Amino acid sequence: MRDVYVIGSYGTKFAKLPDSSFKTLTREAYQGVLQDAGLESGADIENAWFGNCGMGTFGQRNIRGQVCFTPLVREGLFPERVAMINVEGGCATASMAFHGAWKDVLSGQAELALAVGVEKTFVPDAPERTLEIFEGGIDQFDTQEWQDYYTHAGEASGKPFQPNAGGGTVFMDTYAMQAAYHMKKHGTTQRQIALAASKNHHHGSLNPKAQYQFEVSVDQVMQDRPISWPLTRSMCAPVGDGGAAALLCSEDFLQAQPQAVQDRAVKVRASTLSGGKYRDLDEPGLSHVAAEKAYRLAGLGPDDIEIAEVHDATSFCEIYQSEMLGFCEIGKGGGYIESGATALGGARPINLSGGLVSKGHPVGATGLSMIAELMLQLRGEADARQAAGRSGDGVPRIALAENGGGVIGFDEAACSIVILERTAG
Template identity: 70%
Template structure:
């Protein structure tokens, strides 16, 4: 396998953008990644991976990427006859697109490949269509299977599962049941979840592309409107729109670029995908398997990682994933968050972008937005939220739901440019 480098990244502002179409968001992210790479057009791109979850709800069920790129091909910004592969994997969609582009280059088949994720989940005046997008992330063919699973798990956690209850969605309920189980089993507290939320809202307040750019105190997070106990609104990711992209290249391609371009390239130390299953609550999740594979492939360990972007669809997820990724013992993720170690200035900053709860979560774009944030940090370009001299960064992104697991999980390890 060849070494692979991230030549450039981009990310739009995330938020409710009813006036922007899928094609608008595609153009914005794509032209920005070209600019970041110092390219006038995409003639060097040999293949593209287009990530999206919800476009079918808007009537475009197939050839989504080809449709969104047609104007760019016509204008000479994207090369003609280049294959484009459409990708969908729930909230892990953009990470799957990244993995596809990585394999293009690592295999020796391509010198340069594009990964892009584009999403609109906010439908003004029609929340039912928004719900339709998210409902695709859980089994709709045999729903009685997960109904039975959640009823049993809810009873174990002391939080009964009521699919017809008012308030949140089934996805928020699944996270809340996991949080309740963690609280009951390990003594994790709702306040620790609120600390994670408050920390990420603080980080997000410094991110000009975040959907929520305001701070939330721990008390405010605790007292906010309940979504599904112990999760409140401040502890949950919002609905929004956005896009993000990355260009991945080989070492030979990189060597031919100007010095200023080479100086910003990030080395991909590992890109790993795993699949979910219905598991016992005490059994580790699929992100632990992904992380262990990533460490083995890269020759790195948790102690080598300097910062993390992880999938906090709720703030409890940060606590749980810190354990799964090897940064805290099982049951000790809340203590790690409470210690301040995961804040800007701490020994392991987590979600300096603001995470999903503050930066936002347009599902098909989220994974590549993580790569964009890590790129800013590893290059020293993150402004007031910049952490000190990071060398190794991790992105963890899960998508879809199978019981207490995600349906898919991505773990990516990146290395900073050489000084």
């Protein structure tokens, strides 16, 4: 297999953007990634992958990427006749687009490939559309199957399954039951979950593109409006809109670029996807499986990871994913967060972007926004939230992104792990 590099990455600001369209978000993400890559045009792009979850709710059920790129093709900004592959995988959608572009370059099908994820989930005049988008992330054909699963899980966790009781989606209730079970079995506390939330709101306050750019103390998190116990509003990702993109290239393509471009490129050490199932409550989650695949592919282990972006749709997820990714022992995630290891300046900072709870979570764009944050970190361009790394030169070398989408029981329906390495410097 040949080496693949990320030559450019970009994320729009995440926010509630009722006046921004899918096409305007696509345009910003595309032009932003070209500029970041140091390319004057996209003429060399050979394949493109477009990720989106909810556009069908707005009437565009098919050919979503082709529709969003039509103005760019017409204006000569995007090359004609380029294959545009549309993908959808719940909250892992943008990571699937990244994985497709990575495989195109890896296999020799392309020297330069584009991945884009765009989403709008805030619909102020029709909130039922927002609900429709999220409902697509769980089985709508055999609803009794997951209702029975969650009812059983509620009995085991001591938290009865009462969907939408706090005004959130069913996903918040599933996360809450997992948190309650973890608390019951391992002694994790609500305050430890609040610590993760407060820490990421601090990171988000340093990120000019975060949806929430304000501090929230641990006590404020604890006292915020309940969504589904033990989760409060500050522990849950908000609804919002945004786009993100990445350009991936071969080593031959990279070597033909100016030295300044080469110096900012980052190698993809691994990109893996795994699929979920209805698992036993004590069985390791899907992200553990995806991470093990990625570590094998990269020839690395958890101890090699210096920084990470993980899918904290709720702040409990950071505790859980720290365990699944091997950053700490099973059951010790709460204490790991409490130790300060995952904070800016800690041994392994996690979610320096602010995570989903502060940066925001436009589902079809989230995975590529994680890549954009890690690229900033690995290039030493993250300003006030820059991690120091371990190499002694003040910048991390190895980073990991974990992104899960949809649910099958307590598993994600799909999970992506990407491992990136800075090779310059």
